[in-house]
Amino acid sequence: MTTLDTPRPPADEAPAPIAGKTPAWLLQGEMAMCPCGCIGKRKKGSFVEKTLDGSAGLLRQVMFGEDIAERPGLLQRIDPRAKLLSLIILLIAAAVVRNIVVLLVAYAFTLVVAYFSAVPVGFFIKRVWLFVPIFTGIVVLPATLSFITPGEIVIPLWTWQGQPVGITSQGLTAAGLIVSRVALSISLVVLLTLTTPWVELLAALRSLGVPKMFVLIVGMAYRYIFLLLGSVTDMYESRRARTVGAVKHDKAAREFVSSTAGALLGKSHALSEEVHQAMIARGFRGDVKALKTFAFTRADAFYMLVVVIAAAVIVLGDQQLGR
Amino acid sequence: MNEPILECIDVSYAYLDKFPALERVSMQVHAGEKLALLGANGSGKSTLLKVLDGLVFPQSGSFTAFGEPVTEESLEDEQMSQGFRSRVGFVFQNSDAQVFSPSVREEIAFGPLQMGMGRDETLTRIDEVLAMLDIAELADRAPFQLSGGQKKRVAIASVLVMNPEVLLFDEPTAALDPRTQEWLTGLIEDLSAAGKTIVHATHDLDVLDRIADRCLVFSEDHRIVAEGTPADIMGQRDLLLDVNLIHHHSRPFGTATTDPVTTA
Amino acid sequence: MHIPDGYLSPATCIAGYAVAVPMIIIASKKVQETVKVRNVPTLAVLAAVAFLIMMFNVPIPDGTTAHAVGAVLIAILLGPWAAVIAVSVALLFQALLFGDGGVLVYGVNVTNMAIIMPFVGYAIYKLIAGDSHLTSPRRVVAAGVAGYVGLNVAALATAIELGIQPDLFHTADGTPLYAPYHLAQTIPAMMLAHLVVAGFVEGIICAGTVAYLQRANLPLLQVNHKDVPLTEAEAALRVKKRISPWLVGGIAVGIMVLLTPLGLLAPGGAFGEDAPDELPLGDLGLNAVPEGMARLNGFWNSAVLNGYDFGGDAPVLGYLISAVVGILIVGGFVVVLVWGINKVARKPAATDPSNTDDAAHADDAGSRTG
Numbered sequence: 001m002t003t004l005d006t007p008r009p010p011a012d013e014a015p016a017p018i019a020g021k022t023p024a025w026l027l028q029g030e031m032a033m034c035p036c037g038c039i040g041k042r043k044k045g046s047f048v049e050k051t052l053d054g055s056a057g058l059l060r061q062v063m064f065g066e067d068i069a070e071r072p073g074l075l076q077r078i079d080p081r082a083k084l085l086s087l088i089i090l091l092i093a094a095a096v097v098r099n100i101v102v103l104l105v106a107y108a109f110t111l112v113v114a115y116f117s118a119v120p121v122g123f124f125i126k127r128v129w130l131f132v133p134i135f136t137g138i139v140v141l142p143a144t145l146s147f148i149t150p151g152e153i154v155i156p157l158w159t160w161q162g163q164p165v166g167i168t169s170q171g172l173t174a175a176g177l178i179v180s181r182v183a184l185s186i187s188l189v190v191l192l193t194l195t196t197p198w199v200e201l202l203a204a205l206r207s208l209g210v211p212k213m214f215v216l217i218v219g220m221a222y223r224y225i226f227l228l229l230g231s232v233t234d235m236y237e238s239r240r241a242r243t244v245g246a247v248k249h250d251k252a253a254r255e256f257v258s259s260t261a262g263a264l265l266g267k268s269h270a271l272s273e274e275v276h277q278a279m280i281a282r283g284f285r286g287d288v289k290a291l292k293t294f295a296f297t298r299a300d301a302f303y304m305l306v307v308v309i310a311a312a313v314i315v316l317g318d319q320q321l322g323r
Numbered sequence: 324m325n326e327p328i329l330e331c332i333d334v335s336y337a338y339l340d341k342f343p344a345l346e347r348v349s350m351q352v353h354a355g356e357k358l359a360l361l362g363a364n365g366s367g368k369s370t371l372l373k374v375l376d377g378l379v380f381p382q383s384g385s386f387t388a389f390g391e392p393v394t395e396e397s398l399e400d401e402q403m404s405q406g407f408r409s410r411v412g413f414v415f416q417n418s419d420a421q422v423f424s425p426s427v428r429e430e431i432a433f434g435p436l437q438m439g440m441g442r443d444e445t446l447t448r449i450d451e452v453l454a455m456l457d458i459a460e461l462a463d464r465a466p467f468q469l470s471g472g473q474k475k476r477v478a479i480a481s482v483l484v485m486n487p488e489v490l491l492f493d494e495p496t497a498a499l500d501p502r503t504q505e506w507l508t509g510l511i512e513d514l515s516a517a518g519k520t521i522v523h524a525t526h527d528l529d530v531l532d533r534i535a536d537r538c539l540v541f542s543e544d545h546r547i548v549a550e551g552t553p554a555d556i557m558g559q560r561d562l563l564l565d566v567n568l569i570h571h572h573s574r575p576f577g578t579a580t581t582d583p584v585t586t587a
Numbered sequence: 588m589h590i591p592d593g594y595l596s597p598a599t600c601i602a603g604y605a606v607a608v609p610m611i612i613i614a615s616k617k618v619q620e621t622v623k624v625r626n627v628p629t630l631a632v633l634a635a636v637a638f639l640i641m642m643f644n645v646p647i648p649d650g651t652t653a654h655a656v657g658a659v660l661i662a663i664l665l666g667p668w669a670a671v672i673a674v675s676v677a678l679l680f681q682a683l684l685f686g687d688g689g690v691l692v693y694g695v696n697v698t699n700m701a702i703i704m705p706f707v708g709y710a711i712y713k714l715i716a717g718d719s720h721l722t723s724p725r726r727v728v729a730a731g732v733a734g735y736v737g738l739n740v741a742a743l744a745t746a747i748e749l750g751i752q753p754d755l756f757h758t759a760d761g762t763p764l765y766a767p768y769h770l771a772q773t774i775p776a777m778m779l780a781h782l783v784v785a786g787f788v789e790g791i792i793c794a795g796t797v798a799y800l801q802r803a804n805l806p807l808l809q810v811n812h813k814d815v816p817l818t819e820a821e822a823a824l825r826v827k828k829r830i831s832p833w834l835v836g837g838i839a840v841g842i843m844v845l846l847t848p849l850g851l852l853a854p855g856g857a858f859g860e861d862a863p864d865e866l867p868l869g870d871l872g873l874n875a876v877p878e879g880m881a882r883l884n885g886f887w888n889s890a891v892l893n894g895y896d897f898g899g900d901a902p903v904l905g906y907l908i909s910a911v912v913g914i915l916i917v918g919g920f921v922v923v924l925v926w927g928i929n930k931v932a933r934k935p936a937a938t939d940p941s942n943t944d945d946a947a948h949a950d951d952a953g954s955r956t957g
Contacts, residue, residue, distance in 0.1 A: 065684075148769065149761070151760060169762075173762045178593060189682070193683055198425060214615065217627060217676050220423050222425055272633075274420035275421075277415075277420075281376055281378060281408065282408065285404065
């Protein structure tokens with residue numbers, strides 16, 4: 001049991017922000033932190049250190065999200081099930097649209113909704129754009145060339161084997177389409193998660209037919225990520241305390257990652273045994289029972305109506321404007 | 324004395340069939356008493372608590388609760404299991420393992436809902452237990468936003484909300500700051516005064532006379548080697564040295580008599 | 588490897604869900620049958636581990652980073668069905684809370700990373716580990732190669748999903764509506780990064796963890812290896828055989844060769860009839876995927892028949908050359924990897940992140956009693 005006592009939650013040092021009193025520094029920086037971050041630039045210092053630093057940012061980001069979710073605002077008043085359903089409807093609408101103008105207008109609307117939902121608009125824009133859409137933009141740039149997307153060349157660049165090579169209008173449209181669609185889709189998801197407390201989001205998933213067992217596992221995983229993160233940080237710090245100089249280098253850090261995975265799994269396994277006992281001790285027999293019940297109000301029905309109309313306008317407008 | 328509510332006879336248990344944790348332990352718990360299990364780390368007191376809570380099952384010997392044998396098979400029965408789980412509550416040493424839900428409110432609701440209590444009654448009870456433990460403002464927090472002491476309070480709330488007759492505490496005051504320790508000691512006294520049966524494992528001897536009226540002492544080879552009132556046990560310096568509860572440099576306890584041999 | 592919303596057409600997303608949802612349901616049932624309620628916390632904690640593994644971005648020499656998924660590792664430790672649940676949960680978590688990977692494409696991401704990857708990896712692990720004893724270095728090699736190949740097959744699936752978009756979904760004048768790159772571009776781009784770097788990250792994590800558990804936490808390794816003899820002595824009746832790097836490399840090359848025709852979808856229409864049969868996934872115990880692939884194949888085919896001129900300057904030959912080069916590279920890397928692991932596995936591993944926590948399960952059990 002002693003092995004599980006050591007991790008200290010970072011929350012001990014940093015008290016949770018009180019609703020509405022989030023300091024300005026919380027609204028900036030660290031927002032580029034992305035737990036996937038499949039591609040990114042390397043800076044000095046080992047990546048392990050950066051990931052662990054990032055984890056503190058992750059924690060802040062999550063807490064800040066919970067903070068916004070408790071503010072009074074437009075979306076905060078809506079039933080989470082209605083929000084989840086409308087997210088899916090709007091995402092599908094965004095996915096079928098083929099006109100950049102329609103996508104951009106819809107994106108502008110997300111900014112308005114964010115404003116009325118007590119989400120700081122500057123923060124919202126950064127949070128949405130900093131990672132995926134900008135990355136997407138860079139990645140699709142070469143796709144505007146006639147090599148990849150053949151078509152009508154609007155900016156000729158050079159000729160190759162007698163054929164003109166350049167940026168095609170089809171390529172530009174395609175790049176614009178994907179970047180604006182990605183930005184709109186991410187905005188919709190971020191709006192939902194910023195204005196809905198995590199617990200309610202889980203309850204909404206459950207009441208929309210996601211198996212209870214699956215939702216229970218998601219909730220518990222969420223809870224233990226932060227605990228295990230604390231363990232990893234402790235392991236890293238105790239290792240750094242015993243190593244001179246070497247940890248700066250990525251090679252040593254790589255060794256750390258593979259040996260940590262083993263220790264982490266062992267620790268996790270022991271933890272899960274104990275959690276299992278704690279659940280059994282309070283009468284868990286494999287059947288999940290939820291506390292939260294929702295009441296679908298008239299406001300929710302109205303909201304759903306608005307969403308459906310908005311989705312219809314998006315799709316019809318798109319067809320009117322041509323493809 | 325009244326009939327025991329929990330009783331172990333000749334219980335032995337070994338982890339993975341290789342690492343012994345309990346060697347032929349026999350003991351009883353009586354209604355309304357405060358029983359302390361004393362022993363060094365690894366002496367078997369946590370394992371005994373898990374036996375008493377029906378979480379691990381003796382490899383030999385028997386465990387009976389409220390007159391019914393408790394075995395893996397008997398707990399398969401839903402009625403038996405529900406009855407037993409609602410009458411015996413366990414506060415784990417590791418609050419991180421015990422507090423597993425995404426929010427404090429859901430955590431406390433877990434037990435009552437599993438027991439089939441209605442939603443409205445559950446919600447009322449949650450508010451009451453939160454107020455009682457002075458943590459009402461934490462209700463909608465996520466566990467990772469809590470300090471160690473707060474987590475302990477939530478863990479205790481999640482057990483108290485089920486209103487069990489018997490409360491098992493594993494190292495309740497370990498790794499807590501002095502103020503929280505003092506609060507918890509007071510809580511145990513209050514719960515006992517309210518008629519609850521308390522069993523706790525500890526190696527913290529400072530407040531033993533407040534939170535126990537009977538003690539069982541484990542040796543490092545996983546047996547019970549002594550039984551007595553806190554004053555009895557604290558007086559036997561040789562015994563405490565032998566079972567690794569104190570060492571030679573420990574100061575004598577304030578409560579202990581200067582004479583190392585007690586008259587019992 | 589996380590595809591965000593907006594890169595794939597709704598039809599592809601639906602196909603992804605058509606594969607993912609039944610698989611998750613089957614996985615929940617399978618997992619509940621085997622160890623019942625105990626699995627709830629285990630899977631939750633493993634999902635958290637998968638999330639953390641995905642969070643560690645390992646820098647690679649060209650200045651970008653790659654991360655492992657952990658799906659193969661979880662499959663080795665608790666079986667592929669457990670991995671399906673754990674990785675799906677981690678992905679859901681990322682999609683909803685961090686906008687990493689999308690909501691509509693969730694089914695596709697699950698298919699790649701939570702279904703294809705653990706099953707392929709697990710099959711390879713089984714194949715290479717054979718009947719070796721549990722503490723054998725051969726299992727370490729098997730885990731390493733399984734992680735490497737599993738991640739690469741998942742990356743290949745991702746590349747294919749992205750690469751079919753412009754050919755299937757475009758306007759009348761040829762403007763791609765979703766991801767604009769063709770198979771001839773997505774496959775080399777994805778595979779280069781994953782073959783050369785990310786695959787090794789996954790492989791090293793798998794091999795390193797299995798090696799670590801062999802010396803530090805055998806009981807955890809035994810959970811999914813109940814009938815495997817523990818030591819060499821127990822396995823004495825069987826002939827001991829050291830793995831030939833060439834054999835393993837050959838197997839990896841074989842798999843890649845089998846998968847190659849998938850890529851031909853880009854330059855030609857030949858895929859429609861035969862490719863799903865060539866997918867080795869069915870042999871690996873993956874029955875639902877071919878169904879999903881067949882569905883996908885159906886509408887690829889119809890779109891192909893619509894007479895779109897495939898355009899692009901990517902002839903079949905170019906694709907085949909890049910495939911051959913890619914396969915040679917993988918084969919070479921696998922040979923080196925197996926050789927290296929064979930060497931490393933012989934000597935006791937040197938580094939431990941934390942002395943306090945490593946102390947085997949024995950200590951764990953001991954401390955629990957206190």
